[in-house]
Amino acid sequence: MLYEGNTCLPPSLSSSDSCTLGGHPAYAVAVTAVYQIQLAINFARNLNLRLVIKNTGHDFNAKSTGAGALSIWTHKLKSINYIQRYSDSTYTGPAIKLGSGVQAYEVYAAAKQYGVTIVGGEGQVSHWLDLSFNNCRDIC
Amino acid sequence: MDLFTAETAQLTDDVLANLTSLQLSNITLFGFDTPEASKAKRGLFDGCKTYPGDLLWPSDLVWKVFNLLTGGALIKTKPYASPCYDDFGNYNAAKCAVIDSNWSNNSYLS
Numbered sequence: 001m002l003y004e005g006n007t008c009l010p011p012s013l014s015s016s017d018s019c020t021l022g023g024h025p026a027y028a029v030a031v032t033a034v035y036q037i038q039l040a041i042n043f044a045r046n047l048n049l050r051l052v053i054k055n056t057g058h059d060f061n062a063k064s065t066g067a068g069a070l071s072i073w074t075h076k077l078k079s080i081n082y083i084q085r086y087s088d089s090t091y092t093g094p095a096i097k098l099g100s101g102v103q104a105y106e107v108y109a110a111a112k113q114y115g116v117t118i119v120g121g122e123g124q125v126s127h128w129l130d131l132s133f134n135n136c137r138d139i140c
Numbered sequence: 141m142d143l144f145t146a147e148t149a150q151l152t153d154d155v156l157a158n159l160t161s162l163q164l165s166n167i168t169l170f171g172f173d174t175p176e177a178s179k180a181k182r183g184l185f186d187g188c189k190t191y192p193g194d195l196l197w198p199s200d201l202v203w204k205v206f207n208l209l210t211g212g213a214l215i216k217t218k219p220y221a222s223p224c225y226d227d228f229g230n231y232n233a234a235k236c237a238v239i240d241s242n243w244s245n246n247s248y249l250s
Binding site: 008009010012013017018019021025026027029030031033034036040048050067068071073077079083138 | 146147148155168170171181189214216221228239243
């Protein structure tokens with residue numbers, strides 16, 4: 001429960017009179033570019049800090065948070081690039097390159113704009129288009 | 141595949157060398173890993189990470205340098221409901237009332 005922020009609840013919900021970070025990181029870097037990620041990783045490694053990565057924070061096992069950690073927050077990496085003709089050894093056709101902070105509703109809007117279909121995680125189209133992960137061509 | 145603009149801004153040894161020539165202190169804290177550095181560090185920390193309050197936890201000044209190098213992207217985290225308390229130096233009764241009445245409001249908190 002620590003990682004749900006229950007160590008600092010508003011007064012009407014809490015009889016406690018203290019407010020602490022609990023399981024949350026001490027610092028976070030709101031990254032918008034790769035060099036900031038590199039700096040954060042180097043800084044954490046060189047200073048022996050706990051390093052966690054958070055995107056939207058939906059990891060059920062709370063790997064996206066961590067007490068006393070430095071957090072790399074990738075939520076603002078929102079770039080979307082449509083590639084009309086992507087080609088690798090087993091596929092040729094349209095593809096979309098996404099920043100790691102792009103959410104399903106954003107990529108749906110982009111796909112609509114380019115007249116293509118994309119699976120965002122899983123959904124009603126998964127029985128014929130599979131999971132989005134299984135449509136992934138490359139992770140860089 | 142073309143890189144996003146966000147991907148083209150990269151930290152390199154050259155950039156770090158430039159920072160050193162500007163006499164920015166503590167630049168060794170931001171360098172890339174080397175086999176020698178890893179080896180030297182092994183055993184030093186006994187497998188435990190450095191936590192807030194530990195002797196070796198970075199000073200405020202070091203965090204400030206880190207913030208400058210990241211272009212001001214560093215956030216010192218505070219609990220969302222911290223304006224309701226004194227612990228983080230941001231007590232604000234009016235803000236607290238808003239947070240309190242919206243605590244179960246999904247769109248407010250997102």
